[in-house]
Amino acid sequence: MSVRFENVTYEYPGEEKSVVAVKNVSLEIADGSFVCVCGENGSGKSTLAKLMNGLLTPSSGIVTVDGETTSTESESALFAIRSKVGMVFQNPDNQMIASIIEDEIAFGPENLGVPREEIGERIAYALSAVGMEEHRHHTPYKLSGGQKQRIAIAAVLAMRPKILVLDESTAMLDPKGRAEVLAVAEELNAQGITVVLITHFMEEAVRADRVVVMSEGAVVMDGTPEEIFRDREKINRYHLELPVPDYLAAELRKEGFPIPEKIFGEEELAEAICRSL
Amino acid sequence: MNNIVFGQYYPSSSIVHRLDARVKLLLAIAYIITIFFVEDYVVYAGMFLFVLAVALIARIPLKILFRTVRTIVVLILITAVINLFFTKGETLWWSWKFIKIYREGVERAIKLALRLILLMLFPSLLTLTTTPMELTDAIESLLSPLKLIKVPVHAIALIMSIALRMIPILVEETNKIMLAQKARGASFDTGGALKKAKAMIPVLVPLFVGAFRRADELALAMDARCYSSVQKRTKYKVMKLHLRDAVAAVVCLAVFSVAFLNKYLFPFDEMILSLFA
Structure with a gap:
């Protein structure tokens, strides 16, 4: 189960001239990996996400999911791909259909034609996976942003996807909400679901297996977080910022402090600094 | 609220x-x-x-x-x-x-x-x-014989329930826009009826633009979750x-x-x- 991009270009049709959002991208996302796609606004990262489940189909090149090519010609192939590649969007309020959380989560399985009894089990599973069991019969309206996004993730999980694409799902959240959503994403990845996290916050890339940096529609950097964070000049060139702990660690390393390469967040850095004194 | x-x-x-x-x-x-x-x-x-x-x-x-x-x-x-x-x-x-x-x-x-x-x-x-949701379900159930003459009963019920869900969100947005316009010196409660009606225009225009944008995103989210009018759906909640x-x-x-x-x-x-x- 993998997603493969082969020389993919996507142009948004415009009235006078079309806008090229993704330029000749070749990429393979491995099974079970946690990939973070970073880039500033307009870098094409969201378009890349929408190409993964056939919401958009390439202007040239091909995208395959599990060997199946995305195309608008076959509705049933698209249906199969979308049931495997679950997608959570940026604004939680704009992706919820129902007024009761249980109904919201049932929507996906209902569309897939899952039998009634099984939908009940799937709702229970999806809600426990995101830690929102006690909200099953409530309305999403009063939840915090982070909780709403967790519901949106549960709604996708109930469809039993192999790949979870978070298309800037943390962009509208406060730090607490962002941490909640990331924790859920990590937990799901540990359970074997491939996670593709689209974001413009580099600190979210820390926990990923692989970071892909996009700029002006092209993939400009690709590697592990350590490899990417090492090249600070290049990161700045693409208008991204190193997470504060990593920035500080890099500066300290330059001054000759023995700080390890892998730093997860502020606490670990504080510990490393204490040890080096 | x-x-x-x-x-x-x-x-x-x-x-x-x-x-x-x-x-x-x-x-x-x-x-x-x-x-x-x-x-x-x-x-x-x-x-x-x-x-x-x-x-x-x-x-x-x-x-x-x-x-x-x-x-x-x-x-x-x-x-x-x-x-x-x-x-x-x-x-x-x-x-x-x-x-x-x-x-x-x-x-x-x-x-x-x-x-x-x-x-x-x-x-x-x-x-x-x-609850409005129960009423929507009831109407869907009572109208279901009309499916025989090709009336899209499910789509009508879905439209009603999405409309219900959007009411609080749009009310909140209206309040936000009114506050934003007030911050720029707009006044909604002075003058005669005509002046008051005119003062609502700068509120209604962004509200409508926002509503259309939401509709667009919601449609995308529904597509991503395999909603289709062709495929056979199951129903989780059955009225007994x-x-x-x-x-x-x-x-x-x-x-x-x-x-x-x-x-x-x-x-x-x-x-x-x-x-x-």
Whole structure:
């Protein structure tokens, strides 16, 4: 189960001239990996996400999911791909259909034609996976942003996807909400679901297996977080910022402090600094 | 804000709340038809007592029930006054210049007012004891025979439930936009009606633009979750009739038929009135 991009270009049709959002991208996302796609606004990262489940189909090149090519010609192939590649969007309020959380989560399985009894089990599973069991019969309206996004993730999980694409799902959240959503994403990845996290916050890339940096529609950097964070000049060139702990660690390393390469967040850095004194 | 989310739903676990929404909806229709046929004071009183009894069983405070009548007070007054002055009868009770009030006019005004109040009360009990979602489901279920003549019943029900879900979100957005415009010096509560209406334009334009953007995103999210009008869907929530629904239906229909038939079979209001004569 993998997603493969082969020389993919996507142009948004415009009235006078079309806008090229993704330029000749070749990429393979491995099974079970946690990939973070970073880039500033307009870098094409969201378009890349929408190409993964056939919401958009390439202007040239091909995208395959599990060997199946995305195309608008076959509705049933698209249906199969979308049931495997679950997608959570940026604004939680704009992706919820129902007024009761249980109904919201049932929507996906209902569309897939899952039998009634099984939908009940799937709702229970999806809600426990995101830690929102006690909200099953409530309305999403009063939840915090982070909780709403967790519901949106549960709604996708109930469809039993192999790949979870978070298309800037943390962009509208406060730090607490962002941490909640990331924790859920990590937990799901540990359970074997491939996670593709689209974001413009580099600190979210820390926990990923692989970071892909996009700029002006092209993939400009690709590697592990350590490899990417090492090249600070290049990161700045693409208008991204190193997470504060990593920035500080890099500066300290330059001054000759023995700080390890892998730093997860502020606490670990504080510990490393204490040890080096 | 709470009121808006749930319409006028008054949460409780009474037996009336737990009745099948379809049964309640059909009984409300039967009630309305009955009221249109009733013309006797005694039957009005009987129906009034019946409504009070239902409210009591539903544990709806009478204050809340009668609040719903307040919304149509103006309508009641206007129809009563029109009937009072414009009904011509045989017994002239009072006249001044061209204004003549007949006994029949007074009687008709009172009866119409009573009828309007009664018409408002029972359907109010329906909306007080049933969530909008249950009502939507009930309508979908009752309209489902229309599927045979290719009416997209499910799509209609989905549109209704999404509309319900969007109401609180759009209200919140309106408040935000109004605050934003106020911060720029806009004023919404000064000047005449025309000026006030004009002041709403800078609120409505961004509201509509926002609503369309939301609709677009929601459609994308539904696509991503395999919503299609072609594929066969299953339904998670199935409405089941219980014994209590049958009992409620029998009791209500018995009351309605007595009220209905009284006019034709045995005019016992006259019998009762004759006791006092």
